[in-house]
Amino acid sequence: MKNRDLRLGLILMTILLVLYGVSYTFPKSVMSETHTSAAFFPRIVLIVAMGLTSILIITNILRKDASSVYKVLEKEQKLRVLGSMALALGFSLGAVFIGTLVSIFLLIIAMMALWGVRNKVTILLVALLTPIFVYVIFTKILLVQFPTGFLF
Amino acid sequence: MVEQLLLGVNTILQPWNFLAVLLGVVAGIIIGALPGLTSPMGVALLIPFTYGMDRVPAICMLVALYCGGTYGGSISAILVHAPGTPAAAATTFDGYPLAQKGMAGKALGMACISSGVGGLFSVIVLILLAPVLADIAIKFGPPEYFALAVFGLSMISSLGARSTLKNLIGGALGVFLATVGTDEMSGFTRYDFGSTHLMDGISFIPVMIGLFAAAEVFRQAEAGIRKVMLDKKITGLLPSWKEIKEVKATLLRSSLIGTFIGILPAEGGTVASFIGYNEAKRFSKQREKFGTGILEGVAGPETANNAATGGAMVPTLALGIPGSGTTAVILGALLIHGMRPGPLLFIQHANVVYAIFAGMFLANLIFLMVGLGGAKLFSQIVRIPNYMLTPIILVLCIVGSYSLHNNMADVWIMLISGVIGYKMREHGFSAAPIVLGLVLGELIEISLRRSLIVFENNPFIFFTRPYSVLFLVLTVLGLLSPAIRSLIENRGFKRSKPIRS
Numbered sequence: 235m236k237n238r239d240l241r242l243g244l245i246l247m248t249i250l251l252v253l254y255g256v257s258y259t260f261p262k263s264v265m266s267e268t269h270t271s272a273a274f275f276p277r278i279v280l281i282v283a284m285g286l287t288s289i290l291i292i293t294n295i296l297r298k299d300a301s302s303v304y305k306v307l308e309k310e311q312k313l314r315v316l317g318s319m320a321l322a323l324g325f326s327l328g329a330v331f332i333g334t335l336v337s338i339f340l341l342i343i344a345m346m347a348l349w350g351v352r353n354k355v356t357i358l359l360v361a362l363l364t365p366i367f368v369y370v371i372f373t374k375i376l377l378v379q380f381p382t383g384f385l386f
Numbered sequence: 387m388v389e390q391l392l393l394g395v396n397t398i399l400q401p402w403n404f405l406a407v408l409l410g411v412v413a414g415i416i417i418g419a420l421p422g423l424t425s426p427m428g429v430a431l432l433i434p435f436t437y438g439m440d441r442v443p444a445i446c447m448l449v450a451l452y453c454g455g456t457y458g459g460s461i462s463a464i465l466v467h468a469p470g471t472p473a474a475a476a477t478t479f480d481g482y483p484l485a486q487k488g489m490a491g492k493a494l495g496m497a498c499i500s501s502g503v504g505g506l507f508s509v510i511v512l513i514l515l516a517p518v519l520a521d522i523a524i525k526f527g528p529p530e531y532f533a534l535a536v537f538g539l540s541m542i543s544s545l546g547a548r549s550t551l552k553n554l555i556g557g558a559l560g561v562f563l564a565t566v567g568t569d570e571m572s573g574f575t576r577y578d579f580g581s582t583h584l585m586d587g588i589s590f591i592p593v594m595i596g597l598f599a600a601a602e603v604f605r606q607a608e609a610g611i612r613k614v615m616l617d618k619k620i621t622g623l624l625p626s627w628k629e630i631k632e633v634k635a636t637l638l639r640s641s642l643i644g645t646f647i648g649i650l651p652a653e654g655g656t657v658a659s660f661i662g663y664n665e666a667k668r669f670s671k672q673r674e675k676f677g678t679g680i681l682e683g684v685a686g687p688e689t690a691n692n693a694a695t696g697g698a699m700v701p702t703l704a705l706g707i708p709g710s711g712t713t714a715v716i717l718g719a720l721l722i723h724g725m726r727p728g729p730l731l732f733i734q735h736a737n738v739v740y741a742i743f744a745g746m747f748l749a750n751l752i753f754l755m756v757g758l759g760g761a762k763l764f765s766q767i768v769r770i771p772n773y774m775l776t777p778i779i780l781v782l783c784i785v786g787s788y789s790l791h792n793n794m795a796d797v798w799i800m801l802i803s804g805v806i807g808y809k810m811r812e813h814g815f816s817a818a819p820i821v822l823g824l825v826l827g828e829l830i831e832i833s834l835r836r837s838l839i840v841f842e843n844n845p846f847i848f849f850t851r852p853y854s855v856l857f858l859v860l861t862v863l864g865l866l867s868p869a870i871r872s873l874i875e876n877r878g879f880k881r882s883k884p885i886r887s
Contacts, residue, residue, distance in 0.1 A: 242813050246555070253562070253577070261574050270838055272569040272576055275831040276562065283558035290551055311608050318607040319805060322600070322780055326797050329784075338781050345777040349611055356774065364778055368785055376438045378789045 243291035254280045317348045333383035335365040394740030406443035410450025411752045418458020419767045421468040425455035425712040427598040433719050434786030441723045441738050446745030452712050453749040456692050460497035462768045473655030473691040476663040480683025487679050494761045496625050496681045497688045502754035504689035507641035508696025509747045519704035520729040529848050532833035533857035535826050538651040538707035540864040542819040550868040553819045560823020583795035590718035592787040592800035597817035600783045600804025606776045633685040636666045644690035648697020654710030655691035662690025711818035717825050
């Protein structure tokens with residue numbers, strides 16, 4: 235691949251084409267002669283998006299130098315980003331089973347450890363105070379019913 | 387109008403409403419002062435806290451956060467040379483050198499006073515202009531609304547990222563996301579892929595929280611631990627009367643510039659602050675001292691970026707077209723609270739609109755007092771390490787998204803938006819055009835299809851009505867503006883470096 239914009243453009247174009255194809259599965263209105271159908275507007279938007287993406291692709295193909303400067307992340311940086319994403323995902327799954335407040339406590343500890351924070355007092359303080367804050371504000375005041383799981 | 391305004395003042399002075407404004411301002415200053423945390427992110431994160439609140443305190447708290455956040459950005463810009471918000475980037479030019487000279491207090495004081503002046507000026511313009519604009523817009527039919535919304539969307543070419551093309555792609559994707567769910571006119575579902583959660587469409591709030599806040603969490607994770615060392619002692623906050631008199635022309639000029647830039651759909655405080663700085667420099671008698679630490683160099687951008695807040699609310703409230711990234715999020719909040727911004731808002735919810743006006747005025751007065759009184763305290767905020775804040779923000783992203791409908795589907799939408807937002811930012815895309823497309827998408831579709839139904843599928847109807855033609859011409863100019871700007875820059879007419887955040 236010449237550069238990442240070209241790769242992104244091609245991925246985007248594929249997705250847009252698939253979505254355009256999906257629009258043919260929408261049922262047609264019985265009033266379709268006088269009313270525009272449900273697929274009318276999404277198709278217009280997708281055509282515009284495909285046109286713009288084509289420009290992105292063509293300009294990147296015609297570009298002689300692959301000069302798009304992108305940061306190359308170091309292993310440690312990648313680990314922190316992917317780890318944070320995985321923790322958010324784990325939290326969303328775990329909250330249903332072990333409870334939201336316990337999940338928050340664990341998420342904070344895991345995330346701060348992932349970042350390399352070594353001060354245990356700070357970690358524990360943030361990990362304890364955040365679920366308390368969430369419980370008071372969201373559960374008690376805003377009456378939000380979080381999944382409680384088998385713990386809390 | 388005066389009666390309604392007085393009623394609005396009375397409403398906002400009720401203890402709970404006053405408290406909401408005060409909390410909004412304080413939260414805004416804190417969020418603004420922390421580099422990396424921006425106003426749209428702050429407003430998006432605060433929306434879940436307003437679900438159970440009445441409309442007036444809820445919206446006023448968000449608007450107050452917008453005002454406070456815009457000022458708050460100057461604190462870290464002056465003290466640590468890191469703008470708290472993009473709109474405060476121009477403040478670093480003279481604010482930081484002033485702090486290095488031992489005049490941090492005076493710079494913070496000037497930033498606060500000029501922000502207050504700009505903010506109050508723009509609220510007065512908002513109060514006078516928005517109802518007039520709404521009166522004009524009430525006569526609009528579907529073709530005019532379609533053209534207006536397309537014009538609003540075309541302005542995304544100047545929003546956020548440097549690439550016009552990427553902004554336009556982002557906007558188109560945002561409009562596409564607005565088509566997901568049940569089609570209002572035919573009743574058929576679109577792109578729900580069998581999911582019952584998607585039948586009602588994609589909610590704005592989880593997408594906004596994901597794109598603005600969760601994406602920022604992942605970006606902060608990439609940067610790693612950041613600690614700020616603050617060694618400047620803050621003394622003498624109030625600039626002297628003589629110093630204020632010296633910048634009065636700058637205050638007025640930047641107020642006008644900021645308000646005007648703010649009114650333009652999709653132009654925000656960042657553009658306003660740079661133009662405010664450039665113009666302050668151009669008209670100054672001490673032009674050569676700019677960049678070395680001069681109070682006028684702080685007053686110019688700070689007045690302009692806060693003036694843009696009131697200006698940006700004009701098209702948001704009167705036309706339903708957001709004037710900036712933050713107002714796009716506020717527009718989403720208005721919808722969540724059952725109010726559709728636009729001319730009808732001034733008829734159906736006049737009490738709320740005038741309370742918002744009064745709330746915004748009050749917010750500017752409050753941050754003037756809180757900012758001057760608590761500058762030393764707020765300056766300590768920049769010391770809070772990001773490793774403590776970021777996990778808390780991620781938790782707030784998740785619980786905030788869940789709170790919207792008490793279901794995990796919104797959390798998944800937020801997380802997906804966060805990952806997409808992070809990856810898109812990596813590729814030079816900005817979140818603001820996607821959000822703008824998402825909030826305007828429904829209006830564009832409905833007004834287009836209604837126009838075609840009412841005018842028997844005649845596509846030329848958009849070119850036969852004066853306001854519609856006007857907006858379409860402005861759309862073409864808006865789309866061509868980056869090319870025209872670049873042409874002017876290349877020919878050397880531009881006085882200074884291109885300005886973008």
